Amino acid sequence: MDTKTLFKERRSVNFFDKNKPIDETLLKEVVDMAVLAPSAFNLQPWRIIAIRTDAGKNRLVGLANKQEKILDAPVTLIIIGNKDGFADSNPVWDEMLASVGGNTEMVAGAKQAATFLYGSSEDRKLKFAESNAGLLAMSLMIAAKDKGIDSHPMSGIDFDGIHKEFGLKESETVVMLIGLGYFDSSKQLFPRRPRRLFEDITTII
């Protein structure tokens, strides 16, 4: 699908066809394409919980304002940001060390910079986790659409409730949910609402 069509045709689909599954191979293809999203220092401070079973959906739906699409969508992703993604424990640092030919000084400098930039306050840590995982979220919807899969982002949810129910770490934050599936063509989608354009949102300095 060309990029313009992809942007035009991606919609937040409220109604998913319950009878059209997404198998794990296809889900993996979507995720493995989406992780090409950029992230600070390539730290990729994110992970995903993919809810595919009825039991999982039932645990989630009550924590998402009972949004029916969670029951209908074959998969709903919980997008999780890692507020400590700059820490030593992130395996990306080892990969970075290997890619710079074992230059420990360079990696130590990058770690120090990342810790200062993203770890020096709670506000910065949250910004770090949410901005990076937010880019992953958009990437996932684009990668899905490229494969003909519709999506629906959701943040009308109980963030703390989901955090607790799915046993997230203290350092993790729920960023949003993304329903994935195929539009139920027996239903009607609202026409797309207009966007505010360049002159409305852009200041040139």
Ligand SMILES: Cc1cc2nc3c(=O)[nH]c(=O)nc-3n(C[C@H](O)[C@H](O)[C@H](O)COP(=O)(O)O)c2cc1C
């Ligand atoms: C971060 C985010 C959270 C959203 N949360 C919800 C939600 O909880 N429930 C819902 O019905 N729509 C939700 N939406 C969908 C928006 O209403 C939708 O993207 C917007 O109206 C534009 O429509 P379009 O995506 O079809 O272009 C959310 C969208 C985003 C980006």
